[in-house]
Amino acid sequence: MILQLNPPLPMVTPKGEGWAHFLIDYGPESALFWVVFMDEDGACWTVPNPEVRIYKNWTLGRQRPEDARKSQEQPAATVAAAAAASPSTPRFRPSLAHQSDS
Numbered sequence: 001m002i003l004q005l006n007p008p009l010p011m012v013t014p015k016g017e018g019w020a021h022f023l024i025d026y027g028p029e030s031a032l033f034w035v036v037f038m039d040e041d042g043a044c045w046t047v048p049n050p051e052v053r054i055y056k057n058w059t060l061g062r063q064r065p066e067d068a069r070k071s072q073e074q075p076a077a078t079v080a081a082a083a084a085a086s087p088s089t090p091r092f093r094p095s096l097a098h099q100s101d102s
Helices: 065-073 076-085
Strands: 002-013 016-024 033-038 044-048
Touching (some): 002 044
Antiparallel strands (some): 016 033, 033 044
């Protein structure tokens, strides 16, 4: 089965970054394959599922894999010390409803 992705998904592959336009499924005995067009040179590669990563998304809180690993490896004591040393600032939380002063 081949599935056209609409919209295409940004992917990180061993060959670089690109956009996945198709997904190929040969059945239960095979990995999924992503058809990815590379940003750098426009080359088209078919990449097995274990080798692709979705691109980071700041809005959804999705980090690059290496950034996520670094934050997980950081000891809790270091995090607590950094939090105590820096002044507490409220997290930005966008809201659709505006609060009125009246």
